[in-house]
Amino acid sequence: MTHQVPIQEGLFSWPAEQPQLLGSRCKNCGETAFPAQRECRKCSGSDTEVVTLGDHGTLWTWTIQSFMPKTPYNSDETEETFRPYGVGYVEMPGGVRVESRLLENQPDELEIGMPMQLVIEPFRKDEAGNEIVIFAFRRADSENA
Amino acid sequence: MEVAIIGMGLHRFGRTESLSGLQQGAVAVREALADAGLTWEQMQFAYGGSQDAGNADSLVNELGLTGLQFTNVWNGCATGGSSLHAAYTAIKSGEYDMGVVVGFDKHPRGAFNPRPRDWGLGDWYGETGLMLTTQFFAMKIQRYMHDHGITEDALVRVAEKAFQNGSLNPLAWRTRALSYEEIATSPMVSNPLRKYMFCNPGEGGAALILCNADKARQFTRKPLFLKAAAVRTRHYGSFEVFSPSQAMEVADAPTVTASRAAFELSGLGPEDVDVLQLQDTDSGTEIIHMAENGFCEHGEQEKLLREGVTRIDGRLPINTDGGCLANGEPVGASGLRQVYEVCLQLRGEAGSHQVPGKPAVGYTHVYGAPGVSGVNIVTT
Numbered sequence: 001m002t003h004q005v006p007i008q009e010g011l012f013s014w015p016a017e018q019p020q021l022l023g024s025r026c027k028n029c030g031e032t033a034f035p036a037q038r039e040c041r042k043c044s045g046s047d048t049e050v051v052t053l054g055d056h057g058t059l060w061t062w063t064i065q066s067f068m069p070k071t072p073y074n075s076d077e078t079e080e081t082f083r084p085y086g087v088g089y090v091e092m093p094g095g096v097r098v099e100s101r102l103l104e105n106q107p108d109e110l111e112i113g114m115p116m117q118l119v120i121e122p123f124r125k126d127e128a129g130n131e132i133v134i135f136a137f138r139r140a141d142s143e144n145a
Numbered sequence: 146m147e148v149a150i151i152g153m154g155l156h157r158f159g160r161t162e163s164l165s166g167l168q169q170g171a172v173a174v175r176e177a178l179a180d181a182g183l184t185w186e187q188m189q190f191a192y193g194g195s196q197d198a199g200n201a202d203s204l205v206n207e208l209g210l211t212g213l214q215f216t217n218v219w220n221g222c223a224t225g226g227s228s229l230h231a232a233y234t235a236i237k238s239g240e241y242d243m244g245v246v247v248g249f250d251k252h253p254r255g256a257f258n259p260r261p262r263d264w265g266l267g268d269w270y271g272e273t274g275l276m277l278t279t280q281f282f283a284m285k286i287q288r289y290m291h292d293h294g295i296t297e298d299a300l301v302r303v304a305e306k307a308f309q310n311g312s313l314n315p316l317a318w319r320t321r322a323l324s325y326e327e328i329a330t331s332p333m334v335s336n337p338l339r340k341y342m343f344c345n346p347g348e349g350g351a352a353l354i355l356c357n358a359d360k361a362r363q364f365t366r367k368p369l370f371l372k373a374a375a376v377r378t379r380h381y382g383s384f385e386v387f388s389p390s391q392a393m394e395v396a397d398a399p400t401v402t403a404s405r406a407a408f409e410l411s412g413l414g415p416e417d418v419d420v421l422q423l424q425d426t427d428s429g430t431e432i433i434h435m436a437e438n439g440f441c442e443h444g445e446q447e448k449l450l451r452e453g454v455t456r457i458d459g460r461l462p463i464n465t466d467g468g469c470l471a472n473g474e475p476v477g478a479s480g481l482r483q484v485y486e487v488c489l490q491l492r493g494e495a496g497s498h499q500v501p502g503k504p505a506v507g508y509t510h511v512y513g514a515p516g517v518s519g520v521n522i523v524t525t
Contacts, residue, residue, distance in 0.1 A: 072271030
């Protein structure tokens with residue numbers, strides 16, 4: 001089986017049966033950030049801890065990326081194989097809105113306020129043949145949710 | 146100490162294969178100097194910037210090695226606004242009497258491709274396709290339309306006005322007026338924004354000569370006055386470009402605070418403004434910026450657009466030269482183009498795109514990544 005490697009350590013719990021997004025919370029003011037950061041952008045403190053943000057939320061806003069981005073975009077796609085993807089901010093129960101790719105890529109599939117479910121998706125292969133995986137969201141009531 | 150604008154120059158925005166970005170900046174400076182009847186040797190300082198076309202202080206090789214203080218400014222889309230603010234404070238403080246502000250750029254075709262590390266972000270953010278300004282502006286207006294009852298009609302009307310104004314401006318890049326239908330049926334780029342609702346990165350240069358207002362009349366019979374220049378960055382809770390996450394609480398955008406600061410400095414209010422330039426890198430941002438700068442209530446924009454209030458002959462003429470939509474966005478020069486245009490309007494020299502009724506107060510606003518706004522107020 002292909003070895004799966006997260007595109008960046010610390011964005012989501014991995015490996016895990018039910019992966020969760022990870023962020024940070026300020027011990028002083030309670031501010032939540034994604035990705036986790038050492039300093040607090042609200043109170044300027046520097047005492048934060050890594051917390052779980054959950055694996056579901058609601059869609060706060062969205063768009064669809066219709067053309068293949070230039071670098072630094074780095075997928076296995078070509079202009080021919082590129083598939084438009086949704087992008088949105090998902091309100092997490094952990095208390096922050098997280099920007100994410102969305103599996104839905106048609107306007108009639110996306111609506112502000114709809115429930116969303118975290119998924120971990122294969123994105124590209126690295127030079128060693130590992131499968132690089134990323135986090136994304138899809139509507140929570142779609143098939144296999 | 147008051148600050149006067151006594152000269153201005155512009156290298157036409159668009160594509161000029163034969164000139165580098167730096168050379169287009171030099172053209173703008175020479176034109177501004179000629180406009181003021183001054184020489185490069187008389188300039189005591191310069192502030193300048195470009196995003197992709199090199200170091201602004203290299204202009205001394207083009208314009209003359211006079212030993213002046215030249216400071217490079219790099220502040221995203223707000224580079225021009227930040228340069229102008231720096232020059233404004235240099236004169237206001239009494240340190241200098243006269244100097245130049247210049248911006249220029251030359252971007253490759255297509256969308257910008259920023260490097261995540263330059264913005265304090267992990268590579269994953271860019272690699273997974275989240276770091277596009279077009280996406281952000283689409284998502285911002287998507288939510289704004291949802292919250293404030295704005296429809297696609299308003300997005301089309303902003304673009305229609307921009308290209309109409311561009312068609313009246315011989316210095317615009319896009320000089321063909323586009324019909325409502327052409328805009329409304331152009332390909333969708335990032336919902337809800339279509340092709341003709343976005344500006345393109347481009348090329349060009351713009352320059353201004355600033356002077357201690359007490360001495361301005363030695364050089365020109367019709368100085369204009371820079372009554373306010375303010376630059377502000379984002380607050381905790383404002384929704385800004387290049388943000389992997391966004392706080393749940395909502396705060397005013399930096400535009401709101403920059404605008405308030407500028408009005409306070411000038412002692413003027415939105416009701417005093419006769420002609421204005423608002424950052425319109427897409428149709429949606431012009432709509433949002435109308436309210437964020439205090440010119441209307443949130444949600445009121447669609448009605449104002451339908452009534453033609455923001456057209457050249459309307460009560461609140463916005464982006465009279467065609468804005469970013471018709472001029473493109475050479476990042477370093479764009480904010481100064483806005484000031485060039487309001488100066489042209491206040492002098493009554495805008496020709497076929499002149500606002501009627503002798504406008505006396507001009508307002509400019511830029512917004513850039515990752516959440517910085519610059520506002521200037523110019524008067525006769």
